Amino acid sequence: MNFLIRKFDINSQEYKISLEIRDEVFRRPQGLSIYDDDLSDDFESEMYAGFLGERMISMAFLKPTENNEGIVRAVIVLDQFRGLGYGKLMMDKIHESAKKLGIKKLSLKGRTTAKGFYESLGYETTSQVFDYKGIPHVMMEKEVT
Numbered sequence: 001m002n003f004l005i006r007k008f009d010i011n012s013q014e015y016k017i018s019l020e021i022r023d024e025v026f027r028r029p030q031g032l033s034i035y036d037d038d039l040s041d042d043f044e045s046e047m048y049a050g051f052l053g054e055r056m057i058s059m060a061f062l063k064p065t066e067n068n069e070g071i072v073r074a075v076i077v078l079d080q081f082r083g084l085g086y087g088k089l090m091m092d093k094i095h096e097s098a099k100k101l102g103i104k105k106l107s108l109k110g111r112t113t114a115k116g117f118y119e120s121l122g123y124e125t126t127s128q129v130f131d132y133k134g135i136p137h138v139m140m141e142k143e144v145t
Contacts, residue, residue, distance in 0.1 A: 001052045003086060005093050010042055014049050017056050018074070025076050030134040045073060046101075048093050050086055057081045060090040062097055062106075070098050072108040091121050098144045105143055112136040 008014035023034035041063050050058035058081065061073040072094055077087045098106055110118050112129055118140050119125075127139035 003089065004051050005048050005089065006051060008047050008049055010047075014056065015042075015047065018047065018049060018059050021056065021059065021076060021078070022074055025078070026074075027133070032133060041071075041073065046094075046097050047074075048090065048097075050077075050090055052081070058086045058090050060094050062094050062101075062103075064101055064103060068102055068104040070101070070103040070106050072106050075108070075110075075114075087117060088121070095121075095144060103144055105141060107139060107141045109137050110140050112138055115140070 006014070008018070019034055019039075027034045027037075042061070045061040045063040047061050048059060049056045058077040060075045063071045063073055065071060072091075075087065075090065077090070094106075106123075107126075108118065108123065109132060110123075115125065115138060121142065123140040123142040125138045126141050129136045129138055131137070
């Protein structure tokens with residue numbers, strides 16, 4: 001099956017599916033719900049989903065901010081598809097989109113378990129480890145070239 005990345009918007013069926021996946025991966029394991037979160041940043045984000053056939057298996061969001069900067073958000077590859085290069089393809093799409101939008105620097109809040117993945121893409125850690133919703137995270141940044 002071919003892997004295809006599609007952009008989607010807040011009013012799409014893909015957005016509803018993305019909420020379900022974000023809830024399953026990011027919130028339910030901590031006893032939380034994505035539907036209790038402030039999702040207002042989603043309205044200002046470029047949203048991409050990766051599909052194998054018709055199944056959404058990954059996503060990544062990019063929120064442009066001030067001063068030609070952007071925040072990478074909601075990067076997910078479903079467990080059974082990790083380690084197969086789909087995360088890198090999603091991040092390549094985010095970096096391509098950032099360039100088109102004139103973004104010069106990207107930042108993200110990443111789980112410490114994903115730190116090595118982001119480092120392999122050129123991100124550098126810019127903070128100490130901190131707790132976010134019960135999970136250790138670090139802030140990371142990358143210059144867009």
